[in-house]
Amino acid sequence: MLKQNVVMETLDAALSNGADFSEIFVEKRSNQTIGLVGGLVENTVSGQDYGVGIRIIRGLESVYAYTNDTSTEHLKNVAKKAALALEGKEKERVLDFRRRVGIPLMEILKYPGDVGKKEKVRMLKGAHESAYGFSDEITQVRINYLDIVQNVLIANSEGLWVEDERVRTRTSIQSVAESGGEMQTGHFAPGASMGFEFYDTIDLDKYARDASEMAAKMLHADFAPSGKMPVVIENGFGGVIFHEACGHGLEATSVAKGTSVFAEKLGEKIASGVLTAIDDGSMPGQWGSAGFDDEGLKTRRNVLIEKGILKGYMVDRLNGKKMGMAPTGSGRRQSYKHAPTSRMTNTYIAPGKSSFDDLLSNTPRGLYAKKMGGGSVDPATGEFNFAVMEGYLIENGKIRKPVRGATLIGNGLSILTKIDMVADNLSFGQGMCGSVSGSIPVNVGQPALRVESITVGGRKER
Amino acid sequence: MEKIKTQTLFELAKKQGIEEIEVYIGESKSFNVRVYKGKVEHFALEENRGLSARGISNGSMGYIYTENLKAIDREKLISALKENAEIMEASEKEEIHFDNKKCKSIELKNSAIEKISEEEKIAFALEMERSAFSIDRKIDAVNYCLFGESSGGRMIMNSKGLDLCEENNIAYAFLSVIAKEGEKVKTGSAYTVSSRFEDFNAESLAKEAASKALLQLEAESMASGPQKTLLSNEVSADLLQAFSSAFSAENVQRNLSMLKGRLGGNIGVKDLTIIDDPLLLNKAGSRSFDDEGTCTSKKYVIKNGVLKTFLHNKKTGKKAGVSSTGNAFKASYKSPVSIAPTNFFISPGTFSLSQAMESMKDGVYITDVQGLHAGLNVVSGDFSLSASGFVVRGGKMAEAVHQITLAGNYFDMLMDIEGICKDLKFIMPGSGHVGSPSILIGKLDISGE
Numbered sequence: 001m002l003k004q005n006v007v008m009e010t011l012d013a014a015l016s017n018g019a020d021f022s023e024i025f026v027e028k029r030s031n032q033t034i035g036l037v038g039g040l041v042e043n044t045v046s047g048q049d050y051g052v053g054i055r056i057i058r059g060l061e062s063v064y065a066y067t068n069d070t071s072t073e074h075l076k077n078v079a080k081k082a083a084l085a086l087e088g089k090e091k092e093r094v095l096d097f098r099r100r101v102g103i104p105l106m107e108i109l110k111y112p113g114d115v116g117k118k119e120k121v122r123m124l125k126g127a128h129e130s131a132y133g134f135s136d137e138i139t140q141v142r143i144n145y146l147d148i149v150q151n152v153l154i155a156n157s158e159g160l161w162v163e164d165e166r167v168r169t170r171t172s173i174q175s176v177a178e179s180g181g182e183m184q185t186g187h188f189a190p191g192a193s194m195g196f197e198f199y200d201t202i203d204l205d206k207y208a209r210d211a212s213e214m215a216a217k218m219l220h221a222d223f224a225p226s227g228k229m230p231v232v233i234e235n236g237f238g239g240v241i242f243h244e245a246c247g248h249g250l251e252a253t254s255v256a257k258g259t260s261v262f263a264e265k266l267g268e269k270i271a272s273g274v275l276t277a278i279d280d281g282s283m284p285g286q287w288g289s290a291g292f293d294d295e296g297l298k299t300r301r302n303v304l305i306e307k308g309i310l311k312g313y314m315v316d317r318l319n320g321k322k323m324g325m326a327p328t329g330s331g332r333r334q335s336y337k338h339a340p341t342s343r344m345t346n347t348y349i350a351p352g353k354s355s356f357d358d359l360l361s362n363t364p365r366g367l368y369a370k371k372m373g374g375g376s377v378d379p380a381t382g383e384f385n386f387a388v389m390e391g392y393l394i395e396n397g398k399i400r401k402p403v404r405g406a407t408l409i410g411n412g413l414s415i416l417t418k419i420d421m422v423a424d425n426l427s428f429g430q431g432m433c434g435s436v437s438g439s440i441p442v443n444v445g446q447p448a449l450r451v452e453s454i455t456v457g458g459r460k461e462r
Numbered sequence: 463m464e465k466i467k468t469q470t471l472f473e474l475a476k477k478q479g480i481e482e483i484e485v486y487i488g489e490s491k492s493f494n495v496r497v498y499k500g501k502v503e504h505f506a507l508e509e510n511r512g513l514s515a516r517g518i519s520n521g522s523m524g525y526i527y528t529e530n531l532k533a534i535d536r537e538k539l540i541s542a543l544k545e546n547a548e549i550m551e552a553s554e555k556e557e558i559h560f561d562n563k564k565c566k567s568i569e570l571k572n573s574a575i576e577k578i579s580e581e582e583k584i585a586f587a588l589e590m591e592r593s594a595f596s597i598d599r600k601i602d603a604v605n606y607c608l609f610g611e612s613s614g615g616r617m618i619m620n621s622k623g624l625d626l627c628e629e630n631n632i633a634y635a636f637l638s639v640i641a642k643e644g645e646k647v648k649t650g651s652a653y654t655v656s657s658r659f660e661d662f663n664a665e666s667l668a669k670e671a672a673s674k675a676l677l678q679l680e681a682e683s684m685a686s687g688p689q690k691t692l693l694s695n696e697v698s699a700d701l702l703q704a705f706s707s708a709f710s711a712e713n714v715q716r717n718l719s720m721l722k723g724r725l726g727g728n729i730g731v732k733d734l735t736i737i738d739d740p741l742l743l744n745k746a747g748s749r750s751f752d753d754e755g756t757c758t759s760k761k762y763v764i765k766n767g768v769l770k771t772f773l774h775n776k777k778t779g780k781k782a783g784v785s786s787t788g789n790a791f792k793a794s795y796k797s798p799v800s801i802a803p804t805n806f807f808i809s810p811g812t813f814s815l816s817q818a819m820e821s822m823k824d825g826v827y828i829t830d831v832q833g834l835h836a837g838l839n840v841v842s843g844d845f846s847l848s849a850s851g852f853v854v855r856g857g858k859m860a861e862a863v864h865q866i867t868l869a870g871n872y873f874d875m876l877m878d879i880e881g882i883c884k885d886l887k888f889i890m891p892g893s894g895h896v897g898s899p900s901i902l903i904g905k906l907d908i909s910g911e
Contacts, residue, residue: 048529381649
């Protein structure tokens with residue numbers, strides 16, 4: 001991607017005004033998108049991202065610069081200009097590189113570029129047919145397909161040299177159901193760190209039918225109830241509750257400044273004893289995985305909470321320095337346009353011992369949250385929210401009539417103690433997570449679980 | 463902006479059977495500085511340049527883009543473009559235009575701010591942080607405090623002769639503070655977006671952020687139930703931005719908007735007027751031409767409650783039998799031409815905030831909502847959002863409330879507006895630059911205890 005001497009000279013120029021550390025992130029990324037509306041290809045774009053990010057650290061201060069012009073002279077100039085923002089006494093030396101090329105976590109069988117666009121379109125049209133044909137009430141289906149091949153080179157003044165390739169694909173299906181002047185939607189978007197062979201491992205048509213089923217069901221559903229109540233949250237994308245309620249608060253980004261509600265709580269019991277949570281960027285094929293993180297460290301399995309006890313944070317290099325902790329392979333960024341920081345990868349709650357039926361039978365009245373949307377959190381206060389897109393009332397321990405979407409809100413510290421039952425059916429869902437270093441692919445996951453009491457933002461008084 | 467030579471590319475395109483071709487270049491240079499505890503914590507220098515091309519092959523439009531401008535492989539680019547065009551099937555075709563009209567030019571670049579030194583801008587950020595701490599002992603941390611600016615432009619050239627270029631710049635300041643008292647923690651933030659340095663006031667920004675956090679420290683939840691609701695200008699603008707896609711003719715024609723078939727009908731109360739004005743000075747959404755080269759102009763989207771027009775590009779205009787409204791925009795050079803508002807806002811009324819509270823007597827005043835990317839359905843109009851604000855009792859602002867949700871349907875809400883204040887405010891630019899005054903709603907659903 002860049003020659004060794006160019007990388008060396010750029011890293012050296014970055015240290016020219018005195019600094020402890022310099023890093024270069026070179027990114028070449030091919031993107032292909034195909035969008036279908038009403039079963040017809042409405043847009044398709046292919047393109048190449050290409051740029052270089054340079055980071056310089058002195059003490060706890062950092063500078064980040066990026067450019068699309070990667071000629072040697074220009075890179076050195078950018079590095080020198082960036083170096084002027086920091087003043088230091090000691091000038092470090094750039095060490096010789098220890099080259100490491102990422103061994104793929106999983107072999108890519110069908111590179112996206114080797115699969116014809118017509119074949120991709122054929123598959124998407126099949127999904128359209130499945131979604132559109134689900135019922136007469138389905139009036140529109142929108143499908144967006146994406147594949148990415150991202151090649152990165154990460155090198156730093158300490159001699160690290162890592163090359164890694166990330167291949168990802170995802171298809172999102174949105175169905176619209178309409179009747180009597182009302183419209184409702186249903187949505188599924190499976191994705192993986194795999195090539196086109198991903199679609200051999202899933203039934204895309206089933207996802208399409210499920211999206212339509214959800215839209216049609218919600219069209220005839222009543223409003224969700226309001227107020228505090230027990231909620232049974234389905235497995236898979238239900239893991240968004242942990243992602244928002246706790247995950248962000250365990251990122252060093254907010255822990256280092258002491259502004260997270262989870263700061264200085266290592267070793268303390270912060271959650272109910274049934275809760276064990278893990279962040280693992282090294283899971284083969286998963287949407288949030290990569291062989292190396294965006295600072296060039298090997299990704300790994302990090303236990304965050306074990307049986308309710310806080311075991312660790314997700315730590316990047318710079319915040320680790322602030323906290324006196326080693327980085328955990330959690331440094332991530334959207335692209336060369338962002339300085340890396342600690343982020344989640346594949347974050348999930350480990351399976352428990354209850355069965356899904358136990359969860360229901362222990363809930364005389366409440367809400368069953370079947371399909372979740374995204375959410376957000378303020379890590380300083382711990383206040384979080386996430387959306388339920390498809391819900392059902394639970395009455396006498398049984399799933400009853402469907403109810404429309406509602407937001408669930410709470411406070412991270414208190415909700416962790418209220419997760420009182422965890423089922424044994426772990427699965428994952430895919431999402432995009434937006435934070436300081438941009439929008440990145442993450443998995444959320446969990447077995448079904450029960451929250452003993454949480455505020456449901458519905459529109460119907462009980 | 464630095465011109466690029468397109469002739470060779472255009473000639474090659476013709477030779478390869480591309481009927482018409484258009485090149486779009488987006489460019490920006492920016493810097494931003496983040497301070498923490500009296501020191502520069504992070505400094506960023508950014509330069510970005512990308513090129514995209516769209517071209518018609520066999521009647522269909524194909525798109526490609528690249529950021530590697532130094533090493534463009536023209537042959538490869540054209541063949542990728544043709545391949546993409548080949549799979550397009552949309553019944554309404556995109557076209558490449560040049561109507562040789564001169565657009566009304568507006569000053570979008572304020573070079574005065576670029577002459578102010580970086581030191582002065584860093585000093586401004588430090589001053590914001592210092593001011594925030596001096597306001598109250600309860601201000602425990604300033605977790606984000608930054609100043610940034612960006613200048614850039616776009617250039618469009620096509621084989622029919624279109625050749626347009628427009629540059630602009632914008633600066634922004636943002637801070638977020640944490641107030642703490644015992645176990646209680648609250649955050650508050652404030653921002654300014656402008657291309658005039660004199661519009662930035664460190665002290666007033668610090669005060670705004672601090673008071674938002676301090677006033678919420680004592681907040682409690684409240685009982686669930688329907689309430690008369692006053693939405694602050696920022697919250698109302700947040701909602702308008704989230705639902706602005708319903709006004710896009712593209713969504714209307716794709717059957718993805720509740721507003722389809724409502725043109726000329728009453729979709730809001732008589733006092734409601736929504737304007738899209740691309741020609742305002744010192745506003746982030748201002749453009750003299752859109753991304754298809756159409757001259758932009760001011761238009762009423764809703765006038766006195768009546769839906770006057772959707773936002774159109776050339777393609778949707780043709781399908782609807784109207785002209786483009788000059789709202790053809792790309793999210794970036796990487797994206798296809800779509801539709802977006804420019805400066806899009808609810809026209810201010812006459813109420814002051816306190817008059818609005820007097821008229822509502824009892825209800826809630828919502829000053830913040832969270833989870834806008836998740837807790838609403840842009841197609842159906844339904845929303846359910848985490849919210850905070852204040853109880854209004856006997857026409858006066860009373861105790862703070864938090865940990866509640868605000869739920870309703872946006873399109874029902876437009877028919878239930880009981881008052882519009884005069885405090886028009888624009889929020890951080892996103893897809894368009896959206897503004898609103900505070901508005902009073904007859905009933906929305908609150909969920910709490």
